[in-house]
Amino acid sequence: MQKIRLFPFFLLFGFHFLVFTSVAAQDSSRLRISLLTCTPGDELYSTFGHSAFRVIDSNAVTDIVYNYGTFNFDDPNFYIKFARGKLLYYVSTEHFNDKDGYWGFKSLYQYTNRGMTEQVLNLTAAEKRTILDFLNNNIKEENKYYRYDFFFDNCTTRLRDILKKEHDSSFCRKPVMPEGSRFRQAIHQYLDRNGKDWSKLSIDILLGLPCDAVMTAEQMQFLPDNLMKSLDSSAHPMVLSSQNLYPFTPVGNKSFFFTPLLTFSLLFAFIFLLGFAKNKFVQASLLGFDGLFFFLTGMLGIILILMWTATDHPMCRNNFNLLWAWPTHAVIAFFVSSKKNWVKKYFSTIPKGAPVTRQKVEEAPITQEFKASWEDPNIQIPMLVASYRTPSMKSRDARVLDMISTYLSDGKSSKLYKKIVDDKKMALQIGAFNYSQEDYGMYLIYGLPMGENTTESILKEIDAEIVKMQTELISENDFQKLQNKFESNYVSNNASVEGIADNLATYYMLYGDINLINTEIDIYRSITREEIRDIAKKYLNSNQRMILDYVPAKDKAQN
Incomplete structure (x- = not known):
């Protein structure tokens, strides 16, 4: 009877033993590597947070932090080198916990009331060993120094690049900020959040046009918080577990009264x-x-x-x-x-020059289709381009043509894309857009044939869709979608100071009416389905266009 009772115990013990040995077999390195993300501090250099690697080695019984954000205040000509962008940063190591009477990495950040998030990385045993070998080689005196760049080569991007090289790069593809975000906007978030109004003004004055470039998903990861979010949201699982290492109470905005x-x-x-x-x-x-x-x-x-x-x-x-x-x-x-x-x-003011005499060019209307071709040695796929002459950008007709181009090819549900690319699979790409200018403009429709399809067959499908639009009213549902898109574009284009300034400059210089920033949306709202049909009849006829065949050259490219 006693033996029967012991059987479940041995069965349970054996099961746990098998699980333990299985896990140990999967990861024989006995290493745990995690990303530490520290919240911003009070000083300007710590306003944007910090990142470091934590490596726990159970074999050596060590818990070490690898920190790429180290610099030496005692470096000769420190301030001159810093101002000129020539100051060398280096990777250093320190204990995570307190040891031998010295504060560890964790205690230093906890003392200054800065939070710390740890993400245990999902790495294989071989990847952990490779990364640790790389880090230990990097801390050697001859390897540890690097030329710091706040945006492109800092304590966070160094860690990102290690993970890209030794593990997987898919986490660099998904943006963690809104599409179209710029470097200047990214740093503004932190400066505003930490009440650094005067620092923000100084930085804005010192930084030039490159700071207003749109960031790629990977470039967004120059900020510690963004790298942390990228790992959490990666399609390939990058994080095994995540935790805040100690209680942290954020301090409110410390903005100085005299902004x-x-x-x-x-x-x-x-x-x-x-x-x-x-x-x-x-x-x-x-x-x-x-x-x-x-x-x-x-x-x-x-x-x-x-x-x-x-x-x-x-x-x-x-x-x-x-x-x-x-x-x-x-x-x-x-x-x-x-x-x-x-x-x-x-x-004194610059003296006024001679008055500019503007010449208005009147061109005879196109009444017969004509064709042209161009050979390019650098392409492999031919392209069809149909071009129609259109009126000035200031006219109501030009705005109706804007709606027509959106109806035909803006998005995968648009008429041309769905019919020619998705359903019939005749083209790799199809598009239509109204390139309006101050005098005459162009309405362009293009297509890249796929497989055995020809530019002629694509043109035939395009013409059929245009004729349908010229003879029938577009559906109420499609018309409402157009209205919604243009209202959405209007809101997004004027959602920032930069967008408003750009629109005001455009309306003043090219249209001569800055009030269009308030009224142009009303013009689009007033356009009817009947107008769309009539404008298509007026400008998009086959006898009013040029057909361009853009084809690969027979000779090979020379560059």
Whole structure:
């Protein structure tokens, strides 16, 4: 009876033994590698957070952090090297927990009230060993230094690149910020969240046009939080487990009361009011302020030029702030009260030139289809292009043509794409767009034939869809989809200060009416299904176009 009772015990023990040995066989390295993501700190250099690798080696009984964000304050000419982008950072190691009376990595961050998230990485035994070997080789004196770049080569991108090389790169393909996000917008989020208003102003002045480039999904991972999110959302499972390592209470926004906007607004109001004073001392003070103002903007211009030309900071190039911060202001500041002619010319307005005579070109209408061809040695697939002449971008007809192009080819549910690409599989790609300009424009329809299909057969299908649009009203459902798309585009195009500024400039320079930023959406809303049919009849006829055959050349490419 006693033997029978012991049987379940031995069965359970055997089962656990088999599971344990199976797991051990799968991962014989006895290593655990995880990504540590630390929350932002109070100092500017820690505003954007931090990343590091934690490696637990059960064989050696060690718990080590590999940190690529280390630099040496005692480095000769530290500040000059930092300003010029020539300061060398290096990878260092430290214990994760306190040891021998010294604080560990965890305690240092906990003491400064910075949170820490650990993601245990889903790596094979071979991958763990390879990564650890790489890290240990990298910490050697001859290998550990690297030229730091905040956006492209920092403590976070170094870890990302190791995972890409030694494990899998799929986590770099999915964006973790909205599509179209720019580098400047990414850092603004952290500066705003941490109340760094003055730092934000300084950084915005120093950084040039490259900072306004749209980021790829991989480039978004220069920020620690974004790399952490990318690993969590990867299609290929990258994280076995994730946890916050200790309780953390975020501190509220510490924004300084005298923000740049408030400070400069008060200064402007004060100077403006002083301008009404007749007191000689006040007027002399205002003249002194003018000199100081020009001197400071001139010195700023000199700094911007040096940051552009004399440093290794690529984001400081093409800085348009030089349009107002002229370096020569630093010299003219000492002559603001001078009556000399060259000083007067410096401050005078640019004289108006001769009036520009604009010539309006009238072209005879196209009444007969004509064809052309072009051979390109660098392509392998022919392309059909049908081009129609269209009216000025300022006309109502041009806006109706915009809706027609959206109806025909915007998205996979559009008429041409669904029919020719999806259903009949005649083309690799199909598209239509209205390229409107100030005078005449072009309406272009193109297609890339697939397999045995020809450009002629694709053109026949395109013509059939256009004729259908010319003779029948589009459905109410399709019409409502068009209206929704244009309203959505209007909202997104004016959702940022940059978008509003771009639209205002376009409406002022090209249309001569900045109020279109408020009223153009009403024009699109007022377009009817009947107008779409009539405009298609008016401009998209087969006798009003040029057909271009863009074909591969018989000779091989020379480049």
